[in-house]
Amino acid sequence: MLFEQIAANKRKTVFIVIGFFIFVLMVGAAIGIIVWNNYLNGLILAAVIGAFYILIMVMTSSSVVMAMNRAKRITSKEQAPVLWDTVESMAMVASIPMPKVYIMNDLSLNAFSAGISPEKGAVAVTQGLLDNLERYELEGVIAHEVSHIRNYDIRLSTISIALVAVIAILSDLAMRMIFWGSVTGSRNNRKNDNNSGGGAQLIIYIVALVFVVLAPIIATAIQFALSRNREYLADASAIELTRNPDGLIQALQKVSGDTKKMKEVSASSESIYFSSPLKSKKDKPGIFDSHPPISSRIERLENM
Numbered sequence: 001m002l003f004e005q006i007a008a009n010k011r012k013t014v015f016i017v018i019g020f021f022i023f024v025l026m027v028g029a030a031i032g033i034i035v036w037n038n039y040l041n042g043l044i045l046a047a048v049i050g051a052f053y054i055l056i057m058v059m060t061s062s063s064v065v066m067a068m069n070r071a072k073r074i075t076s077k078e079q080a081p082v083l084w085d086t087v088e089s090m091a092m093v094a095s096i097p098m099p100k101v102y103i104m105n106d107l108s109l110n111a112f113s114a115g116i117s118p119e120k121g122a123v124a125v126t127q128g129l130l131d132n133l134e135r136y137e138l139e140g141v142i143a144h145e146v147s148h149i150r151n152y153d154i155r156l157s158t159i160s161i162a163l164v165a166v167i168a169i170l171s172d173l174a175m176r177m178i179f180w181g182s183v184t185g186s187r188n189n190r191k192n193d194n195n196s197g198g199g200a201q202l203i204i205y206i207v208a209l210v211f212v213v214l215a216p217i218i219a220t221a222i223q224f225a226l227s228r229n230r231e232y233l234a235d236a237s238a239i240e241l242t243r244n245p246d247g248l249i250q251a252l253q254k255v256s257g258d259t260k261k262m263k264e265v266s267a268s269s270e271s272i273y274f275s276s277p278l279k280s281k282k283d284k285p286g287i288f289d290s291h292p293p294i295s296s297r298i299e300r301l302e303n304m
Contacts, residue, residue, distance in 0.1 A: 140248030
């Protein structure tokens, strides 16, 4: 059951990622139709901007993410022996280099991981998590975060965030060009096409315009769907590492009952946290939620 769950989550992720890239190209094609009356120009624009933006974000060091979330690095075992030992042991079981260890001075119960590869991995936990979790519960949380690193989820999350940003940039660019009359020539050409095509080109133009306007919203929903799926995968992978579902289940129960809000958190980092630090821990899922409901995560773990 455990390995079937992991395999199913991986397959679903592949489909979502492929669909995401196709969606970006569709947005580019729609913009090409709107701006130049030529979908190929839009495809090229989307590919160039997308590749550039992804490259910039992938090259961003995990230390930047840690700084954005006010996480301070622990450089020796003596500073936090239980945390250090737990990260070290889980990394060893996962067969990855030991991630850098960070602590956030916050009383809420949360954690996150960063790094685009296992060699550049980092794990951060709140002081509240360390103070309130038993060691076997902490192992469940750390195993979850180490699984994110081992599964290259941070790289995947970075790429998805970049794609959403690219779509927003393309959509905004198209709207500005239309507003400022930068496409007057293409509009004239479109009018000529409409005269000869019986209005077919006008219909295509309107459909493309509506699609571009809605694209950023749709892209955000896809990004969060990908994020939710990777949370389920990390939960399942954590059990593979610890062989103790009770630890992660009880950690999730404690996190679910935690009413304290994080004082300082970067909104752009929401999707990489163990539990969403910005939204209430509700049971009903939403398409714009970065995490699945904790009750749903617990239910899946109990059924493994």
